[in-house]
Amino acid sequence: MDYAILIYGTEGTFERLPPEKQEEAMEGHYALQAALEKRGAYGTVKLMPTTSAVTLRPTSDIHEKPTLMDGPFAETKERFLGIYIAQFDTLDEAISFTEMISSPYVSLEIRPIAWAGGVLGAPE
Amino acid sequence: MGRRRAWSAGVTRHAWLEARFADIRPQALAALTRQFRNVDLAEEAFASACIRAIQTWPKTGLPNDPLAWLLSVGRNAGIDIIRKNQRLSALSPAPSPDEDMEGIYAEQLDNDGLRDDVLRLLFICCHPALSAQDQLAVALKTITGMSVAQIAGAFVVKPKTMEQRLTRAKRTIADAAIPFETPDSTERSRRLKTVSLMLYLLFNEGWSASSGEVQIKEPLCEEAIRLTRLLLNLFPGMGELMGLLSLFLFQHSRRKARLDVNGNLVPLDDQDRKLWDRPMIAEAKALLEKTLRRGPSGPLQVQAAIASIHSLAPNPNDTDWRELARLYAFLYAMEPTPIIRLNQAVAIEKTKGPEAALAMLEPLATELESYRWYHAARAAFLFDLERFSEALHAYETALSLHPTEAEQRLLLEKIDSCKKNS
Numbered sequence: 001m002d003y004a005i006l007i008y009g010t011e012g013t014f015e016r017l018p019p020e021k022q023e024e025a026m027e028g029h030y031a032l033q034a035a036l037e038k039r040g041a042y043g044t045v046k047l048m049p050t051t052s053a054v055t056l057r058p059t060s061d062i063h064e065k066p067t068l069m070d071g072p073f074a075e076t077k078e079r080f081l082g083i084y085i086a087q088f089d090t091l092d093e094a095i096s097f098t099e100m101i102s103s104p105y106v107s108l109e110i111r112p113i114a115w116a117g118g119v120l121g122a123p124e
Numbered sequence: 125m126g127r128r129r130a131w132s133a134g135v136t137r138h139a140w141l142e143a144r145f146a147d148i149r150p151q152a153l154a155a156l157t158r159q160f161r162n163v164d165l166a167e168e169a170f171a172s173a174c175i176r177a178i179q180t181w182p183k184t185g186l187p188n189d190p191l192a193w194l195l196s197v198g199r200n201a202g203i204d205i206i207r208k209n210q211r212l213s214a215l216s217p218a219p220s221p222d223e224d225m226e227g228i229y230a231e232q233l234d235n236d237g238l239r240d241d242v243l244r245l246l247f248i249c250c251h252p253a254l255s256a257q258d259q260l261a262v263a264l265k266t267i268t269g270m271s272v273a274q275i276a277g278a279f280v281v282k283p284k285t286m287e288q289r290l291t292r293a294k295r296t297i298a299d300a301a302i303p304f305e306t307p308d309s310t311e312r313s314r315r316l317k318t319v320s321l322m323l324y325l326l327f328n329e330g331w332s333a334s335s336g337e338v339q340i341k342e343p344l345c346e347e348a349i350r351l352t353r354l355l356l357n358l359f360p361g362m363g364e365l366m367g368l369l370s371l372f373l374f375q376h377s378r379r380k381a382r383l384d385v386n387g388n389l390v391p392l393d394d395q396d397r398k399l400w401d402r403p404m405i406a407e408a409k410a411l412l413e414k415t416l417r418r419g420p421s422g423p424l425q426v427q428a429a430i431a432s433i434h435s436l437a438p439n440p441n442d443t444d445w446r447e448l449a450r451l452y453a454f455l456y457a458m459e460p461t462p463i464i465r466l467n468q469a470v471a472i473e474k475t476k477g478p479e480a481a482l483a484m485l486e487p488l489a490t491e492l493e494s495y496r497w498y499h500a501a502r503a504a505f506l507f508d509l510e511r512f513s514e515a516l517h518a519y520e521t522a523l524s525l526h527p528t529e530a531e532q533r534l535l536l537e538k539i540d541s542c543k544k545n546s
Contacts, residue, residue: 013140014143048407
């Protein structure tokens with residue numbers, strides 16, 4: 001079954017860490033990526049800061065174009081920072097892999113995927 | 125998985141906490157400053173809240189809303205300090221750390237109030253009685269929490285001197301009557317403009333360092349970027365703030381290519397573009413495109429657009445000089461300064477040739493008399509027109525105007541080729 005691991009946390013905390021601590025925090029990600037690599041196809045994405053986001057909000061009239069707003073969808077303290085997509089046989093397995101990237105300031109949401117498509121390469 | 129992550133080690137956890145405090149600091153100080161109407165007291169209160177957090181959070185876990193927690197504890201700490209100062213003996217007991225600290229504050233923390241608090245705190249640092257450098261020093265000390273030694277290092281003065289300057293500057297600020305009511309939209313945009321200028325100067329202070337100092341000053345650029353990002357988060361629709369952040373990111377993306385192995389500055393055209401930070405450029409581009417959707421409304425957006433032309437060219441020969449000339453003309457219409465004109469002339473040289481460029485420079489002669497880039501640009505145009513003795517003279521003038529070592533070498537080379545040709 002396909003699962004998404006959604007990473008939430010405060011923006012900028014990671015960037016504030018000294019480089020060696022950043023590297024330490026990344027170790028879990030490298031380990032997870034290496035483990036997923038062995039199992040087959042997976043995808044992962046780190047999102048840019050929400051200041052670079054725009055949000056399309058629907059208008060009440062379905063014939064009208066949505067309204068373009070600057071900023072993220074929701075003004076929340078914890079922000080959607082990144083995502084992994086991979087196959088796991090069971091929820092337990094998904095949880096145990098997700099634990100590899102747990103750190104004090106991110107919350108990790110595991111959610112099954114209903115539908116997926118496309119092929120993702122590394123950004124240029 | 126049996127795999128224990130490195131972060132569970134105490135030291136690392138501390139680093140995360142420190143990073144988190146640094147992140148929260150501007151917002152927390154801003155709110156506490158409104159509460160106490162006193163920046164110094166707010167700083168003290170925040171510091172003691174952080175100490176309490178270090179003692180408490182590892183045991184209780186991270187609160188749902190760390191900012192609200194720190195504000196609540198900080199507020200109580202501040203009240204304690206006031207009481208101590210007033211030598212009041214009838215104290216009510218301090219609340220225990222186990223209390224639901226965030227609950228008290230969470231509902232009061234609306235984003236609208238907070239954004240004006242943060243803006244106000246930054247604005248307080250921009251007191252017009254302070255020199256530009258002192259404004260930056262106070263902002264760094266207060267808002268980012270940089271140490272006096274770090275700030276002194278960044279401005280290349282002795283820590284003792286910086287300490288005195290900061291004390292004096294903070295006294296000036298404390299005496300100023302800053303209105304604490306919610307600003308109207310005119311006042312808000314006035315403050316945003318003032319603060320943007322301060323952030324611009326902060327970034328430039330870090331960026332325009334001559335060789336050797338660059339390493340010390342990079343953190344200034346990073347702080348400028350962080351504070352701009354914070355403001356943009358709070359004021360997401362402000363085009364000029366978006367332009368400012370975009371501009372900073374375009375510039376900062378080149379930081380690794382700016383220095384050669386000897387620590388000398390490398391001119392833009394000679395930089396190894398593979399060293400440019402691509403994700404940062406992509407973010408800058410996204411911000412620029414976002415803000416340009418509405419059409420550029422201010423000079424910072426145009427400056428970001430100018431920076432993008434350089435950043436998006438795979439190599440110097442691909443630079444779109446026609447677009448650059450157009451953008452500089454546009455910028456000059458907004459801000460008719462001789463330096464913008466000079467830059468426009470450099471772009472014109474590439475599109476219309478040295479003769480047209482030289483003609484643009486002539487009216488600037490008096491204003492830019494002591495600006496070495498003016499003479500260097502003029503010399504280059506004259507050289508291209510094969511007026512070698514005039515070029516030689518202009519290069520020599522540039523050389524006399526205190527260029528950096530790297531520039532000196534470049535100028536001496538040029539002087540040499542002028543002599544060979546004349």
